[in-house]
Amino acid sequence: MLNGFLFSGVFILLLLVSTQLQMTEAHHFRVIPRTRRSLLENSGGTYSTVPNYIAPPLKFDFYKKTCPQLPEIVEKVVAAEFAFDPTSSGPQLRLFFHDCFVQGCDASVLINSTNLNQAEKDASINFSIGNFFVIDEIKEQLEKECPGVVSCADVLALVAVYSIKAAGGPLYDIELGRRDGLTSYAPSSETFLPAFNLNVSGLLEDFKLVGLNLVDLIVLSGAHTIGQGHCNSIINRIYPHVDPQYPKYYSKQLVDNCTDNGSFHLPNYDNNTQFFNDPVTPLKFDNQYFINLKNNLGLFTSDESLFNDPRTVKLVEYYASHQKAFFEQFGISLRKMGKISVLTGSQGQIRKQCWVRNSDNADPALDPISFNFTDSTAN
DSSP states (O other): HHHHHHHHHHHHHHHHHHHHHHHHHHSSOOOHHHHHHHHHHHHHSSSSSSSSSOOOOBOOOOOOOTTTTTTHHHHHHHHHHHHTTTHHHHHHHHHHHHTTTOOOSSSSSGGGOSSSOOGGGGGGGGGOOOOOOHHHHHHHHHHHHHHTTTHHHHHHHHHHHHHHHTTTTOOOOOOOBBBBBBBOOOHHHHHHHHHHTTTHHHHHHHHTTTTHHHHHHHEEEEEGGGOOGGGGTHHHHHSSSTTTOOOOOHHHHHHHHHTTTTTTTTTTOOOEEESSSSSSSTOSSHHHHHHHHHHTTTOOOHHHHHHHHTTTHHHHHHHHHHHHHHHHHHHHHHHHHHTTTOBBBTSBOOOBBTTTTOOOOOOOOTTSSSSSSOOOOOO
């Protein structure tokens, strides 16, 4: 009799847990139309949760009580910078990507190098990132309003979503509660960041390492709808031979720009020259990137390969004609990326300045300011 009651109790408990999980899943994730769902599944990916590790305890309202001014401060600074420089959204969004792929979303990309250590931001693959001053300005204001509360890692996440909004895209909600890492090493960036000259197989390998899949690869590549590229990112496509997949007028523009109209002779080039990733609507966050891929206007090898690979071409074509679907999936994949190996609770720290860690046991290779700077946020 007792065993029967125990069995019934366990069964009811499991049923309640199952029902709660279904309710939670229904609450957080939208129903995906059948056509789009089949495209996502055929691309080898899921479209909701992080598959390869437990989701961290982040919350949308993490700072609701401790720093309610946070969203307003971030949005004002980002909007002001966009009004001054409409190209600013690209590098600010890129910072979040380059941070999360290396050691997780811990703001390690913001730490400065020292005489004893080359940090991530100075890795050769990170030559294109910038706008650190925007993060610093936001952090300075936050330390006045709610000192020692908001992490630099969360500032990066919020700057990313408000940069998308500034460029005409949706405003995405993103979970918060990350803490800042203590280390930053350039070789880690060289190892884990996807390179511009990779094909789909190489890109997918890098994405899988951090728990992302083929769908995430395709949709997050759509961030190239804004931002700018440099000549060394396309040198493999213009030297020693111009890639015939480029339209002739477009390849001529790229070669002329990189050689300063003949002042340089390839393989020498002017790497200060920049050109838009999206030559059609360069300052607008939209689905034009995917339309460009269909027209052979993908700038990098990593872009062009998405339209030439049977594993990815169908979703490229779908997003080229369904901007709303791209926007929805981008938000899902961005939040998913934002959960990669995050630090929470008592892990890491809340940096007072994003470019240097706080520490009461400083490693001079990582702390250029002081060896006696006590971290009051670690408790």
